[in-house]
Amino acid sequence: MFPLPSISYFRKAQVLQPETNEQYRLMTEELYKQFPQFEPELLQEIEACATLQELPANTLIMDVGLPIRSMPLILSGNVKIFREDEEGHELFLYYIEGGEACALSLICSGRERISKIKAISMDPVRLLRVPMDKMDNWMRRYASWYLFVLETYQFRLEGMLNTIDQIAFKNMDQRLLNHLRVLSEAANSYVIEATHRSIAAELGSSREVISRLLKRLEHRGIISLSRNHIKIIDLFG
Secondary structure, eight states: OOOOOOHHHHHHOOOBOOOSHHHHHHHHHHHHHHOTTSOHHHHHHHHHHOEEEEEOTTOEEEOTTSBOOEEEEEEESOEEEEEEOTTOOEEEEEEEOTTOBOHHHHHGGGSOOBOOSEEEESSOEEEEEEEGGGHHHHHHHOHHHHHHHHHHHHHHHHHHHHHHHHHHHOOHHHHHHHHHHHHHHHHTSSEEEOOHHHHHHHHTOOHHHHHHHHHHHHHTTSEEEETTEEEESOTTO
16 A cells, blocks of 8 residues: 555654653543543553554564564554565555554463564554553453454454455455455555555565556556556446
8 A cells, every 4th residue: 555665764763752741632532532442441541551652654563573562552544464574575464543453462462472473554653552461451351352352353364364365266356456445445545555566565476467457457447557656446347
């Protein structure tokens, strides 16, 4: 969806940690708006223990092999979750947005707390970092947290099963169409900011193949191409 700079850029991205009363007032409003299903007592505990962060686009939030000391609850913005091999090839997993958390970081609450994934902010993101040692306690004490964790697992498992189906049973044309739908939904827009190279990396293909397929979709009137942008016209065309 978004053109990705080099990993060296991600590591240099500055992390902002707001401290003013006004920023924390906004944090509280966003917390109650994005997670209305949580009990008031749980929301108060999150306020008391969580660290608010504002991250610019292209910030590396989690990295493979690094310890997970906190679990991010997303207040606003989009975060891309993916795997990466030693040669830098990506396997896109999913996006998380406001009102969501990373299922794979939730799993780490009761296991070895080492990240198996990368997480990168795709646009400006506001999030709350909750200490990992709170996870098990909240699972026992709060029904809303228990259901939130289970529903997050289920939703992401279904999404990853769909990804497996796409890889195993669909050709690249169909996978590309499905991926464009995912990117459009994540951006909440019919205009996707992306390069052919970034889409190819997410689909495990080459830029040349993706460029050729995108041109074919444009010829069919399904999309319109411009520099670093793809406009959705009719994905069912």
